[in-house]
Amino acid sequence: MTDSDQQGSEPVDVDRQTEHGPAGREMTGGQRRAERRAAVALAVAIVAGIGLFVVYFAGGQTQIEGVLFAIAFGGLGVSLGLWANHLLDAREVVEERHELSSGAAGRQAFEMALTEEVGPVLGRRSMLVKLLAGAGGALGLALLLPVLSLGPAPGRSLFVTPWARGKRVVDENGEPVTVDTVPEDGFLTVFPEGAEGAADAQALLIHVRPGSLRLPPERMAGVPEGTLVAYSKICTHAGCPVGLYRADNQSLICPCHQSQFDVADAGKPFFGPAARPLPQLPLGVDEEGVLVAQGDFTEPVGPAFWNRGRK
Amino acid sequence: MSMVVERSLKYLDERLGTSSLARATLRKVFPDHWSFLLGEIALFSLVVLIFTGTFLIFFYTPSIQEVVYDGPYAPLQGEHVSAAYDSVLRLSFEVRAGLLMRQTHHWAALVFVAAIVIHLCRIFFTGAFRRPREVNWLIGIGLLLLALGEGFTGYSLPDDLLSGVGLRIFYSVTLAIPVVGTWVTYLLFGGEFPAPDMISRLFVFHILLIPALLLALVFVHIAILVLQKHTQFPGHGRTERNVVGKRFWPEQTFKSVSLLLFVTAVLALLGGLAQINPVWQYGPFVAWNVTSPAQPDWYIGFLDGALRLGPPWDLTLWGFTISEVFWPAILFPGIAFGILTLWPWIERRFTRDRAEHHLLDRPRDTPVRTGIGAAGLMVFFIMFLEGGNDIFGVLLNVPVETITRILQWSLLIAPIVTFLVTHWICKGLSRTRLRPARINAGVRLSRTPDGGYETVSLDPAAADGERAPAPTGPHTG
Numbered sequence: 001m002t003d004s005d006q007q008g009s010e011p012v013d014v015d016r017q018t019e020h021g022p023a024g025r026e027m028t029g030g031q032r033r034a035e036r037r038a039a040v041a042l043a044v045a046i047v048a049g050i051g052l053f054v055v056y057f058a059g060g061q062t063q064i065e066g067v068l069f070a071i072a073f074g075g076l077g078v079s080l081g082l083w084a085n086h087l088l089d090a091r092e093v094v095e096e097r098h099e100l101s102s103g104a105a106g107r108q109a110f111e112m113a114l115t116e117e118v119g120p121v122l123g124r125r126s127m128l129v130k131l132l133a134g135a136g137g138a139l140g141l142a143l144l145l146p147v148l149s150l151g152p153a154p155g156r157s158l159f160v161t162p163w164a165r166g167k168r169v170v171d172e173n174g175e176p177v178t179v180d181t182v183p184e185d186g187f188l189t190v191f192p193e194g195a196e197g198a199a200d201a202q203a204l205l206i207h208v209r210p211g212s213l214r215l216p217p218e219r220m221a222g223v224p225e226g227t228l229v230a231y232s233k234i235c236t237h238a239g240c241p242v243g244l245y246r247a248d249n250q251s252l253i254c255p256c257h258q259s260q261f262d263v264a265d266a267g268k269p270f271f272g273p274a275a276r277p278l279p280q281l282p283l284g285v286d287e288e289g290v291l292v293a294q295g296d297f298t299e300p301v302g303p304a305f306w307n308r309g310r311k
Numbered sequence: 312m313s314m315v316v317e318r319s320l321k322y323l324d325e326r327l328g329t330s331s332l333a334r335a336t337l338r339k340v341f342p343d344h345w346s347f348l349l350g351e352i353a354l355f356s357l358v359v360l361i362f363t364g365t366f367l368i369f370f371y372t373p374s375i376q377e378v379v380y381d382g383p384y385a386p387l388q389g390e391h392v393s394a395a396y397d398s399v400l401r402l403s404f405e406v407r408a409g410l411l412m413r414q415t416h417h418w419a420a421l422v423f424v425a426a427i428v429i430h431l432c433r434i435f436f437t438g439a440f441r442r443p444r445e446v447n448w449l450i451g452i453g454l455l456l457l458a459l460g461e462g463f464t465g466y467s468l469p470d471d472l473l474s475g476v477g478l479r480i481f482y483s484v485t486l487a488i489p490v491v492g493t494w495v496t497y498l499l500f501g502g503e504f505p506a507p508d509m510i511s512r513l514f515v516f517h518i519l520l521i522p523a524l525l526l527a528l529v530f531v532h533i534a535i536l537v538l539q540k541h542t543q544f545p546g547h548g549r550t551e552r553n554v555v556g557k558r559f560w561p562e563q564t565f566k567s568v569s570l571l572l573f574v575t576a577v578l579a580l581l582g583g584l585a586q587i588n589p590v591w592q593y594g595p596f597v598a599w600n601v602t603s604p605a606q607p608d609w610y611i612g613f614l615d616g617a618l619r620l621g622p623p624w625d626l627t628l629w630g631f632t633i634s635e636v637f638w639p640a641i642l643f644p645g646i647a648f649g650i651l652t653l654w655p656w657i658e659r660r661f662t663r664d665r666a667e668h669h670l671l672d673r674p675r676d677t678p679v680r681t682g683i684g685a686a687g688l689m690v691f692f693i694m695f696l697e698g699g700n701d702i703f704g705v706l707l708n709v710p711v712e713t714i715t716r717i718l719q720w721s722l723l724i725a726p727i728v729t730f731l732v733t734h735w736i737c738k739g740l741s742r743t744r745l746r747p748a749r750i751n752a753g754v755r756l757s758r759t760p761d762g763g764y765e766t767v768s769l770d771p772a773a774a775d776g777e778r779a780p781a782p783t784g785p786h787t788g
Contacts, residue, residue: 056407056408059407060407060408062408062410062411062414062583063583063584064583065408065411065583066411066414066415066579066580066581066582066583066584067580067583067584069411069575069576069579069580069583070576070577070579070580070583071576072576073572073573073575073576073579074572074573074576076572077569077570077571077572077573077576078569080566080568080569080572081565081566081569081573083565083569084561084562084565084566084569088561088562088565090557090562091557091558091562092343092555092556092557093340093555093556093557093558094340094548094553094554094555095339095340095540095553095554095555095556096552096553096554097540097551097552097553097554097669100443100538100539100667147498148498150498150499150501151494151496151497151498151499151500151501151502152497152501152502153494153497154493154494154496154497157502157503158493158503172599189599197597197598197599198598199503199504199505199598199599200503202598202599233599237483237618237635237636238479238480238483238484238618238636238640239479239480239482239483239504240476240479240480240601240605241476241598241599241600241601243600243601243603244603255601255602255603255604255605255701256476256480256601256605256615256618257615257618257619258619258700258701258711258712258715259623269623271712272619272623272715273618273619273620273621273622273623273635273636273639274623274635275623275624275625275634275635276625302483303483303486303487303634303636304486304487304625304632304633304634304635304636305486305487305492305493305632305634306488306489306490306491306492306493306631306632306633307493307630307631307632308632309627309630309631309632310630
């Protein structure tokens with residue numbers, strides 16, 4: 001790659017040094033000072049280097065190690081910097097640029113080589129060349145097949161969660177959640193029994209103020225006592241857990257991008273980048289007072305994907 | 312020269328012909344300007360990244376296998392965490408120099424991307440991408456994108472709560488790719504989030520695939536630079552046909568090695584003293600938990616901000632959905648990086664300038680390009696600010712909603728204003744013909760026998776009478 005110089009002419013030296021004489025002459029005061037400073041910097045670097053041994057074998061200490069490394073590298077850097085600026089016979093030189101292209105003649109010669117040497121070899125066997133391209137293409141595509149093994153086919157996995165009719169509602173530790181578990185204005189992250197911690201099943205059970213919900217009757221049927229409503233905890237925007245609840249205006253806030261959802265109004269977004277409401281989890285109560293699911297969420301949970309509308 | 316050196320040089324030269332190549336390298340000329348060192352800072356950060364990163368690999372476990380933490384960090388003792396998170400805690404608290412290496416690695420990554428971005432700005436605003444350097448411009452953009460990918464995969468490896476949520480967002484973004492999003496996401500992650508193979512795959516990307524590409528492209532980037540020779544600012548004796556500067560040996564070598572040492576020193580100091588990514592404070596990743604506030608590393612900030620600014624518009628066509636995430640996180644970066652990538656050709660369409668350029672533009676002399684560049688930076692800056700809207704909300708005691716609304720309007724207005732103001736400033740500077748103060752290396756001031764002063768040009772061209780001697784010192788010509 002450095003054969004570039006062979007085409008351009010040799011660099012021309014231009015002595016532009018004005019303050020310090022060229023090599024061989026007496027050192028100026030500035031140079032003597034620079035040399036002294038460089039020597040001090042190197043001495044400091046040596047001390048810091050020894051210090052690193054001491055600190056390491058004494059058990060190590062992050063802050064001191066960082067500082068000593070910085071002093072050692074910095075000392076070396078200072079000395080080389082002083083050397084570069086004061087102690088070199090610094091000369092500015094002029095190098096001619098070379099022509100980057102091979103020129104018209106060079107290109108023509110290559111074209112000739114192509115037509116005379118490549119063309120005849122391949123041109124005579126045009127059927128074989130076509131088959132060769134076909135074989136290469138087929139093999140190339142076949143070689144991509146193992147890539148498909150990297151992931152399962154999506155199938156219906158994004159449409160369903162472990163929630164199903166009759167699944168008992170539990171908290172993250174598997175404790176059953178009853179109608180009395182969550183006090184008014186409180187909320188709790190819940191899972192279906194047997195799938196505690198399942199990422200796509202996470203739901204928020206919120207105890208809203210009586211009479212505050214504005215849901216259509218068929219959705220209201222999934223709200224025990226008229227106050228215990230559950231929504232998917234996965235933000236419909238970019239999938240973060242919607243972890244903040246403001247009881248004063250009964251809204252859920254996603255801390256990632258600040259989408260805000262109206263709990264009273266069917267989980268509809270009213271500020272921020274989210275476009276779709278949080279899917280509701282229809283709940284009921286079993287004979288022991290434990291909350292149970294009436295089925296899966298009302299819609300696919302989480303962020304949008306291409307075929308989410310095609311159930 | 313000693314016999315051993317002489318004989319080994321002869322041995323190599325007879326077999327590989329290295330001597331003339333080595334001599335040419337030693338004599339190579341590098342123009343001198345502080346802004347030419349920005350790319351070197353990126354390169355040297357990469358050197359630090361490779362050394363510290365290699366150390367980290369020996370201690371990191373790329374697995375989400377659940378283990379019980381029993382190390383010295385008391386608040387997490389007895390917690391169920393992934394093997395990956397556990398290994399990062401052990402590396403940080405129990406391996407000597409482990410925390411220093413980890414923090415230096417993280418700081419080096421932040422500086423690496425920053426140096427690339429500032430280097431890119433230098434190339435853009437001085438027109439260094441023009442013919443014949445378009446190919447290296449493309450490689451440079453590729454390096455920037457790889458660096459972003461390398462950074463994101465890297466800080467996701469500890470499997471902590473903050474990065475886990477970031478990964479969840481990235482998953483949602485790939486899911487939003489029209490038509491093939493679901494398939495691409497499942498192939499990439501190995502299934503529905505959080506897939507068991509996720510962390511081990513990130514590891515493969517972070518320590519093998521991306522670094523291999525990155526290093527290959529860095530090599531080509533530098534090889535092309537050497538082949539085409541460096542650009543230079545206009546000045547005495549500098550023309551489109553030459554390179555004026557210092558030789559590779561000794562001046563440039565001393566300077567570059569010195570810079571390498573300084574970069575390493577600063578990164579070690581940061582790594583030792585400035586805490587970064589304290590994953591034990593964020594806690595292990597748990598799918599139903601989230602940190603607040605939640606900010607990514609600085610270079611992903613614009614994307615997170617774009618997601619916060621984005622309009623709540625999803626689109627359903629024939630039953631198929633285009634997510635609201637598509638506009639800010641796929642379309643916007645696609646267009647922005649598309650324009651950036653094609654800039655040399657876009658500009659050429661308007662300037663019709665097909666000539667080779669080795670002398671750099673000063674930004675003020677190209678007010679339209681400078682204005683567009685400044686406007687583009689403003690777009691990214693507004694998105695970056697929005698990425699911290701929750702923090703600014705707390706700091707300024709202003710609702711985040713207000714900040715978001717202000718920044719949404721700014722996004723429409725500020726780039727235009729930025730363009731106009733930048734253009735106006737450039738025009739004004741051009742008119743005043745002020746030049747930055749610089750020491751004129753081509754002239755010597757000397758005392759005459761009668762006590763006066765005279766300037767003597769050291770420029771060969773001027774000495775030949777082709778050009779008048781220039782005035783000394785800071786000048787306004």
